[in-house]
Amino acid sequence: MIIDFEFGLRQLNGNKSLLFRLLRKFAAEYRDLDTRLQALVGAESIQEAEDLVHTLKGVSGNLGCNAVYQDSRLVNEQLKHGEPDASSMQSLFDNLSKTLAVIDDLPDAENAAAPVAKPDEHLETLKAFSQALEQHEYINDEKLANWLATLSLPSSQQAQLTSAVTSLDYDQALTILATVKN
Structure with missing residues (x-):
């Protein structure tokens, strides 16, 4: 399951418009993760890369973005040991892309009703x-x-x-x- 909406709703006391708003914010924030993470790893800025993935792990886990959460856990551990694996990062990027597609397909009515x-x-x-x-x-x-x-x-x-x-x-x-x- 790419996104566990039931879990996300439980985290936010059933507030669907808030969940959709946070998911859209998540999408905006991490849409270019592949570029940013590859640049950090390429520049050997492993601590910054780990911080980025650690934050992604926490946010994705709390929003029910299970596929991204699972992959980010693995990549985070690899970065902690200074050994990022290209195939693990690619899996993270692929699952993030699938997650973003689901978020992009969320109904517009929910977005319009989302409170500021x-x-x-x-x-x-x-x-x-x-x-x-x-x-x-x-x-x-x-x-x-x-x-x-x-x-x-x-x-x-x-x-x-x-x-x-x-x-x-x-x-x-x-x-x-x-x-x-x-």
């Missing part, structure tokens, strides 16, 4: 994220991915935050979040 992110939801997420960092709470992948999805940050900031949080550099993560607040 509520400012209070954005502020609440920023506040919760900041408090967790200030109190040095452990932030698991799922919670991080949900916060990043709600904040709708550019991939570069998502990757920076993911890297800072996973390496437990919460001061750096707070610095990055401070730029989001402004």
